Amino acid sequence: MTEFMVDMKCEGCVSAVKSKLETLEGVKSVEVDLSNQVVRILGSSPVVAMENALEQTGRKARLIGQGVPEDFLVSAAVAEFKGPDIFGVVRFAQTHMELARIEANISGLPPGKHGWSINEFGDLTKGPVSTGKVYNPPIQGSESEPLGDLGTLEVDEKGEAYYSGIKKMLRVVDLIGRSIVLYASEDKSDPGLAAAVIARSAGVGENYKKLCTCDGTTIWEAKPDIVTSKV
Incomplete structure (x- = not known):
């Protein structure tokens, strides 16, 4: 499971995000939580491919969690x-x-x-x-x-x-x-x-509405100009 914080405002955003992600090879399912602006993707598609797909919909995205936290101490x-x-x-x-x-x-x-x-x-x-x-x-x-x-x-x-x-x-x-x-x-x-x-780093479900940090350093980012914290 991989989670992104995605800038979404309506059900149209939800539909666009799901439709785009479901075309990726390796994606098994997509769940969108509009209230938390979180997208959960189950599958083996690379993070960079998922991030690119999200940004192709015109929405900013930040990776906030990955793994299977119910099974592992650190995932x-x-x-x-x-x-x-x-x-x-x-x-x-x-x-x-x-x-x-x-x-x-x-x-x-x-x-x-x-x-x-x-x-x-x-x-x-x-x-x-x-x-x-x-x-x-x-x-x-x-x-x-x-x-x-x-x-x-x-x-x-x-x-x-x-x-x-x-x-x-x-x-x-x-x-x-x-x-x-x-x-x-x-x-x-x-x-x-x-x-x-x-x-x-943050696992799935650990990081809603905040940036993923360790000792005060933002770590789950490949690009500096994407979604900011909305705490």
């Missing part, structure tokens, strides 16, 4: 890269106990292929160098590749990368306080270009 987490050169957001959502969905929007990277990983620690005092090794908890029957190895990010000529995928055996609750590291090389042989701490 969503996020890491934000705040520059000065590399910006972006990496989102984690628990879909069930043995599977997590990962989505990332990153800009400012050199074009080409870059390794990225979840590292053991959230210590950024020395940047990526102080984040430790790639996260690799003992898991029965796991493969030789560390669980925190996220593979390769493909960066286009504009320095932008988008990723949407799943990771087996990854538990979002175990990632809080660790870090995401981006590397200059595909094989992660360099110290790393940038790192961001993974923080708990």
Whole structure:
């Protein structure tokens, strides 16, 4: 389940939003709460596709929650890269106990292929160098590749990368306080270009009429000029 705060004023808005979202591949159902201006989408369509569809209806939208909170202690987490050169957001959502969905929007990277990983620690005092090794908890029957190895990010000529995928055996609750590291090389042989701490984020139903924040920082946003709080 993914939730957006959407600027809606009437039943016509509701109809337009539902009609647009229901055309997306992977969307199973759409529920609209006009009184709270909240849209709930059940399915596997990427966040960026849902956000684009909402904005194509001419309405501002902000992602406010994701996951299955009735089943998990922590169902969503996020890491934000705040520059000065590399910006972006990496989102984690628990879909069930043995599977997590990962989505990332990153800009400012050199074009080409870059390794990225979840590292053991959230210590950024020395940047990526102080984040430790790639996260690799003992898991029965796991493969030789560390669980925190996220593979390769493909960066286009504009320095932008988008990723949407799943990771087996990854538990979002175990990632809080660790870090995401981006590397200059595909094989992660360099110290790393940038790192961001993974923080708990709002799950479904936790964030109506307010911005999703952690320690005072707005975290569920990819764009700065969309729906503001109406508390």
